[in-house]
Amino acid sequence: MNPVLNPIRMGRYMLANRLVMAAMTRSRASYDGTPGELAAEYYAQRAGVGLIVTEGTQPSDDAQGYLTTPGIYTPAHIAGWRKITSAVHDKGGHIFVQLMHAGRMSHPDNTPHHRQGVAPSAIAPGTGMFTATGMQDIPAPRELTTEEVRQTVADFRRAARSAIEAGADGVEIHGANAYLVQQFFAPSANARTDEYGGSIENRARFAIEVASAIAGEIGADRTAIRLSPGTTTWGIDEGAEGPDLYRYLAAELDKLGLAYVHIMHQGNEPLLADIRKLWHQTLILNRPGRPRDQIGADVASGLADLEAYGQMVLANPDFVLRLKTNAAMNEADHNTYFGGTARGYTDYPALND
Structure with missing residues (x-):
C-alpha cells in the first residue's frame, strides 16, 4: 500500500491518510466575503483526503487582495464557513482555514473599503492584478506603522478565533507565495528600520508574533x-x-509546538533537509507539478509526514479512491479556476458517477 494512505496523528487529530488538499484560490465568494453557496458541496466532495486546507481567507478588510475571496471576520463570514465545516465533518474529514493577508498584492478596486494596500514598506510589486474592470497595475502600498503591524497581528488572532467558532479544526497561516508574511522576510519588499526590518531576527518577527498570538488564542x-x-x-x-x-x-516556530509546517518547495534540497531536522512536529510537503508516480515518495523516504496536492484534488473529488484503485485522473480545467459557477468547481465526475 502507498504510505500516504496510512493514517497519522497530527496535533489533536487522527487523520485518515497522509494526503492534504492544498489551499487554492477559487474566487467564488460573495462580494462581502461570505463563502459562496456551492462552497460546502465543493469541500465536502473532497473530504476523503486526510486534511483540507481552505482557499486563502482574509482576516480583515485590509487583507483582501483579489476579487470575491472569502473572509473570516464578520458574523456572516462565520455563518458561511460553519456550513462548510459541518459538511466536511459530516463526511468524516478535517479542515483548516488558511488565513491569508495579501499585503501589497492588492488593488483598491478589489477591497471592501477601496483603500490602498498595506505592506512592510511602500514598494510596489511591479505586476498587475485582475479587477472588475480588467487588469490594472498594482499601486505602491502604504507602509504599515509599527502600531499597525501589531494591530495586524491582533487581526490574525481574532480571525483564528472566528474560524474555530465557525467549526474549523484549525488554521494555517499563509506565510508563503509573496503575500504579507513573506513580504516581511524579503529585503526587496521590506526596507523597515524598526523591529520588523533589517536583521534576520527582525524580518522573521512578524511571522513568529502571528503564530504565537494564534497559538495563544486557539491552541x-x-x-x-x-x-x-x-x-x-x-x-x-x-x-x-x-x-x-x-x-x-523553523527553530523559533518549533518552540511553539504548532500542529504542522507546510512547505511549498522551490527546489533547495539542502534547506529542506535542514528544516526537517529543525522542525520536530508534523511536516507537510508540496512539490508543485509532482507526477502521479511520485505520490508518496517523500512520506516513504521520511522527508515529509504528509504530502499536499492542488490541481489533482481540485479535478478529482475522489482523489484518494483513484489512488487506491489506480484509476485514471480527471484533468483540471484551467479556464474555470477562478470565478464562475458549478462548472469546473463541483461538477468534476467521481468514479461512482
Whole structure:
C-alpha cells in the first residue's frame, strides 16, 4: 500500500491518510466575503483526503487582495464557513482555514473599503492584478506603522478565533507565495528600520508574533503555517540570507509546538533537509507539478509526514479512491479556476458517477 494512505496523528487529530488538499484560490465568494453557496458541496466532495486546507481567507478588510475571496471576520463570514465545516465533518474529514493577508498584492478596486494596500514598506510589486474592470497595475502600498503591524497581528488572532467558532479544526497561516508574511522576510519588499526590518531576527518577527498570538488564542495544536522558501514571484527576493532566515524561523516556530509546517518547495534540497531536522512536529510537503508516480515518495523516504496536492484534488473529488484503485485522473480545467459557477468547481465526475 502507498504510505500516504496510512493514517497519522497530527496535533489533536487522527487523520485518515497522509494526503492534504492544498489551499487554492477559487474566487467564488460573495462580494462581502461570505463563502459562496456551492462552497460546502465543493469541500465536502473532497473530504476523503486526510486534511483540507481552505482557499486563502482574509482576516480583515485590509487583507483582501483579489476579487470575491472569502473572509473570516464578520458574523456572516462565520455563518458561511460553519456550513462548510459541518459538511466536511459530516463526511468524516478535517479542515483548516488558511488565513491569508495579501499585503501589497492588492488593488483598491478589489477591497471592501477601496483603500490602498498595506505592506512592510511602500514598494510596489511591479505586476498587475485582475479587477472588475480588467487588469490594472498594482499601486505602491502604504507602509504599515509599527502600531499597525501589531494591530495586524491582533487581526490574525481574532480571525483564528472566528474560524474555530465557525467549526474549523484549525488554521494555517499563509506565510508563503509573496503575500504579507513573506513580504516581511524579503529585503526587496521590506526596507523597515524598526523591529520588523533589517536583521534576520527582525524580518522573521512578524511571522513568529502571528503564530504565537494564534497559538495563544486557539491552541498550538490547532495552529499551523505555510512557507515557500526561495519564492521569487512578484518582486520577492529574500537575498543571500534567505536560507538562514528560514533555518532561524523553523527553530523559533518549533518552540511553539504548532500542529504542522507546510512547505511549498522551490527546489533547495539542502534547506529542506535542514528544516526537517529543525522542525520536530508534523511536516507537510508540496512539490508543485509532482507526477502521479511520485505520490508518496517523500512520506516513504521520511522527508515529509504528509504530502499536499492542488490541481489533482481540485479535478478529482475522489482523489484518494483513484489512488487506491489506480484509476485514471480527471484533468483540471484551467479556464474555470477562478470565478464562475458549478462548472469546473463541483461538477468534476467521481468514479461512482
